[in-house]
Amino acid sequence: MDILFSAFEILLRWDVLIALLIGSCGGVVIGAIPGVGPAVAIAIILPATFSLEPIVGLTLLLGIYGSAMYGGSIPAILINTPGTPVNALTTYDGYPMTQRGEGRRALSLAYSASFFGGVFSILCLILLSPVLAYIAPMFGSREIFLAALLGIILVITAHKGQMFAAAMMASLGIFVQTVGMEPIKYSKRFTFDQSWLTGGLNLIVVVLGLFAISQAILLLVEEDKRAKAVKVTGGLFQGLKELGKHKRIAAVSASFGVIMGMIPGVGEFTSQFLSYTYAKGSSKTPEKFGKGSTEGLVASETANNAVPAAAMIPLLALGIPGEALTAMMLSVFYVHNVNPGPTLFQNHLDFVIALYISLLLLNVLVLIFLIFSTNSLLKVIQIPSRFLGMSILILSFVGVYSLRNSFTDCAVAAGFGIFGFILKRLDLPIVPIILGMVLGEIMEGKLRTSMMSVKSPIDFINRPIAFILFTIIILVILLQVRTLWKNLKKR
Amino acid sequence: MKNIKSGNLLFAILFTIISAFLISQFPDQIKWFKKTKLTSQPALWSAIGLIGMTFFSLIHLLLNFRTSNFKTELKEGIIWIRSVEFAGWFLLYVILVPNIGYLFATILVAPALTYRVGYHDKVMIACSIITGLFIVLIFKTFLEVKIPGGAIYEFLPNTLRSFMILNF
Numbered sequence: 001m002d003i004l005f006s007a008f009e010i011l012l013r014w015d016v017l018i019a020l021l022i023g024s025c026g027g028v029v030i031g032a033i034p035g036v037g038p039a040v041a042i043a044i045i046l047p048a049t050f051s052l053e054p055i056v057g058l059t060l061l062l063g064i065y066g067s068a069m070y071g072g073s074i075p076a077i078l079i080n081t082p083g084t085p086v087n088a089l090t091t092y093d094g095y096p097m098t099q100r101g102e103g104r105r106a107l108s109l110a111y112s113a114s115f116f117g118g119v120f121s122i123l124c125l126i127l128l129s130p131v132l133a134y135i136a137p138m139f140g141s142r143e144i145f146l147a148a149l150l151g152i153i154l155v156i157t158a159h160k161g162q163m164f165a166a167a168m169m170a171s172l173g174i175f176v177q178t179v180g181m182e183p184i185k186y187s188k189r190f191t192f193d194q195s196w197l198t199g200g201l202n203l204i205v206v207v208l209g210l211f212a213i214s215q216a217i218l219l220l221v222e223e224d225k226r227a228k229a230v231k232v233t234g235g236l237f238q239g240l241k242e243l244g245k246h247k248r249i250a251a252v253s254a255s256f257g258v259i260m261g262m263i264p265g266v267g268e269f270t271s272q273f274l275s276y277t278y279a280k281g282s283s284k285t286p287e288k289f290g291k292g293s294t295e296g297l298v299a300s301e302t303a304n305n306a307v308p309a310a311a312m313i314p315l316l317a318l319g320i321p322g323e324a325l326t327a328m329m330l331s332v333f334y335v336h337n338v339n340p341g342p343t344l345f346q347n348h349l350d351f352v353i354a355l356y357i358s359l360l361l362l363n364v365l366v367l368i369f370l371i372f373s374t375n376s377l378l379k380v381i382q383i384p385s386r387f388l389g390m391s392i393l394i395l396s397f398v399g400v401y402s403l404r405n406s407f408t409d410c411a412v413a414a415g416f417g418i419f420g421f422i423l424k425r426l427d428l429p430i431v432p433i434i435l436g437m438v439l440g441e442i443m444e445g446k447l448r449t450s451m452m453s454v455k456s457p458i459d460f461i462n463r464p465i466a467f468i469l470f471t472i473i474i475l476v477i478l479l480q481v482r483t484l485w486k487n488l489k490k491r
Numbered sequence: 492m493k494n495i496k497s498g499n500l501l502f503a504i505l506f507t508i509i510s511a512f513l514i515s516q517f518p519d520q521i522k523w524f525k526k527t528k529l530t531s532q533p534a535l536w537s538a539i540g541l542i543g544m545t546f547f548s549l550i551h552l553l554l555n556f557r558t559s560n561f562k563t564e565l566k567e568g569i570i571w572i573r574s575v576e577f578a579g580w581f582l583l584y585v586i587l588v589p590n591i592g593y594l595f596a597t598i599l600v601a602p603a604l605t606y607r608v609g610y611h612d613k614v615m616i617a618c619s620i621i622t623g624l625f626i627v628l629i630f631k632t633f634l635e636v637k638i639p640g641g642a643i644y645e646f647l648p649n650t651l652r653s654f655m656i657l658n659f
Binding site: 220397417447 | 496521527528530536548581600619622635
């Protein structure tokens with residue numbers, strides 16, 4: 001109980017509450033604009049949060065992260081264009097409902113399902129926190145190394161049909177993080193005698209290039225698009241009642257979201273896919289799926305909104321980000337010399353609970369905001385895509401230049417922007433590069449530390465958690481080899 | 492396999508060449524320490540990254556070899572080159588800011604770029620200027636992000652100069 005009071009004390013400050021309000025409402029707007037998305041917004045705003053206190057900065061970023069998918073469902077349902085990539089599945093059933101004249105009902109149901117997913121996930125995590133506080137200290141250097149390795153492997157294997165490309169990008173990320181002065185032996189790595197490379201390539205600069213500048217270039221180069229005007233009439237409250245008819249699907253989908261969100265590299269897409277498959281399999285009318293099924297809509301929206309809170313678990317408990325957005329948030333901790341990991345749950349449980357309560361509050365704020373502002377948001381969707389590209393390019397400057405006022409950083413970001421643009425054109429994955437950089441650094445440091453106390457390789461896995469993680473890694477690799485072999489035989 | 496987009500072969504070739512070049516630079520660009528464990532060698536993780544890059548890009552190359560068409564690959568390559576222009580716009584903006592100031596650079600580049608990408612009507616140009624002004628007000632004036640004042644501000648009277656440096 002004391003921890004709960006202490007958490008409220010951290011939260012109930014005007015700057016934190018303003019950050020929460022701006023983050024949650026801003027996140028909805030950003031999510032509603034196809035072509036922007038939370039990754040671009042977080043990348044741009046990240047350096048500006050470095051001057052804020054960790055709780056203020058993180059609340060702002062969490063607000064954007066947790067609310068963008070709510071906004072993303074609006075264009076997905078009304079104009080068949082997902083606002084964020086994870087809203088793609090929402091178009092399957094949301095848009096056919098709009099075509100039937102049930103756009104208002106679809107939106108209302110999507111908001112309610114998203115709200116349920118978000119709240120369910122946060123409540124699970126608040127209840128799980130004492131367990132995590134107990135387990136997290138059992139993670140030493142070797143366990144964190146193995147968890148990071150598992151994270152990289154899962155990120156690669158999660159890219160079905162693009163596994164080799166994902167492995168190529170993760171390797172690039174691992175290599176890029178090694179460039180510059182090595183911190184233990186003080187030897188230079190791949191600097192080609194260039195002084196600007198001695199300090200290494202800054203993660204934020206790379207992130208801004210790969211996510212924000214690349215997106216700006218993509219919008220500027222491609223054909224100009226402008227969404228059609230749509231108007232939603234009537235109230236948006238009935239979805240909460242209607243969700244009651246789909247309690248089972250909502251609960252199962254939210255559980256999938258929580259479990260998948262906790263596993264590094266898996267996230268929204270897998271949880272949505274599993275939830276949708278479950279909902280279709282257990283439905284009395286599976287033939288309606290993809291043609292405007294309310295069950296399908298509930299499954300996809302509940303699952304994707306249950307992920308953000310759960311994705312904070314590996315970050316906070318182990319210091320291991322599971323995807324690009326949490327990797328960006330990790331840098332906020334680092335800038336303020338706060339090390340997320342086992343000690344955070346042990347010594348600052350109130351801080352962790354405060355973050356979860358802020359997530360809970362943001363879900364309430366977003367729901368209220370959406371009920372009253374949906375029609376105004378429809379105007380935002382209509383911003384022409386090239387104008388949006390121009391705005392993102394101008395905004396990207398703030399992100400990169402405010403870091404160190406360096407032209408070199410901007411040139412590096414522009415270079416990564418072109419590279420990211422090419423990857424987006426080819427539909428190749430970008431996230432593994434960022435995770436390769438973050439997890440590569442963690443693996444390098446933790447392997448070095450853990451090997452000091454290890455005499456033979458078998459000692460490395462002589463602790464229970466290390467052994468379990470090692471077994472999971474072997475199983476995941478064996479399963480992938482088996483799948484590849486089967487696919488090869490089919491050809 | 493996902494539907495393969497044109498340009499993948501060209502990308503795989505370029506990526507493999509760069510990876511192979513970086514591997515060839517390994518002896519010059521990294522130091523190997525004697526009497527040091529393999530796991531403590533600074534070279535270890537660079538090697539893991541580079542070997543992974545080369546190995547997987549070769550597989551990506553092989554997977555795309557049969558399915559690609561030379562003409563469409565070249566067409567896609569030209570689109571990539573076109574993107575350099577917008578990176579150039581970004582760098583031009585970066586050069587302008589410390590010279591003419593954040594505010595002037597933004598309200599100059601935003602409408603110019605808007606015009607360049609095809610919006611020639613007055614409404615869109617005005618919208619771009621308002622957007623630029625709004626961005627400057629939010630980030631520099633209210634959030635006080637670290638962007639230095641422009642060299643041009645030196646020519647302003649003392650009180651106005653410090654006001655401009657602080658806010659715009």
